[in-house]
Amino acid sequence: MDMRSRVNSALKQAMKDKEAERLSTLRLINAAIKDRDIATRGSGNEEAKGCGDAEVLEILGKMTKQRKESARAYEEGGRLDLAERELREVAVIEEFLPKQLDDSEVSKAIQTAITATGAGSIRDMGKVMGELKTRYTGQMDFGKVGPMVKDHLCAGSNGG
Incomplete structure (x- = not known):
């Protein structure tokens, strides 16, 4: 199953399970993928069917990095509630990433x-x-x- 299908399956499951926070994160992932699709088409490549798994992995990696940086900033600012939320989003995103190399x-x-x-x-x-x-x-x-x-x-x- 390709990355896009995995994300969509997880999104449908989160809807069924009424997991609001997980659903929100999965929608953010979907939006980022669609943004990349639009950017690809907008660059003159009309036959492009959208981004592939490698690009989706790149998007997920960036999203993870952004959220970890935000969590660190929130912790430094004493906003532990927001930091924890960012880290919960990271956990959802990382479900779709391959095992990190040591x-x-x-x-x-x-x-x-x-x-x-x-x-x-x-x-x-x-x-x-x-x-x-x-x-x-x-x-x-x-x-x-x-x-x-x-x-x-x-x-x-x-x-x-």
Whole structure:
């Protein structure tokens, strides 16, 4: 079952179960997917059937990151009720994301991507990041992975 169908099935189930908060989050996910569909069509690609699973995973990853940042800001501002709500939304969104890789798995994935792309210096960082995004969208935080790739490439090139 593709991502879009999984979200729609969960949305219907939340309606049946009268889970208002879950339903709200699932509607936000659906709206974000539809926004991306419209943006794709608006860019001149009229035959586009909408975004695929990789793009949906990217959307979900962004939504998760935004909510975690909001929760952190709410906690710092003493609004624990709002922080908890954001974290409950994150839990719903993460149901649709693949298992997140731990640090050692991320490190192995980076090494594999460096080997696969033949990257030898920091100039090849874009190639490596592209390879990782192709294979691991939704499974790692690319904001954290970027510096790790840089470290691997700098270590591999013996100081550049």
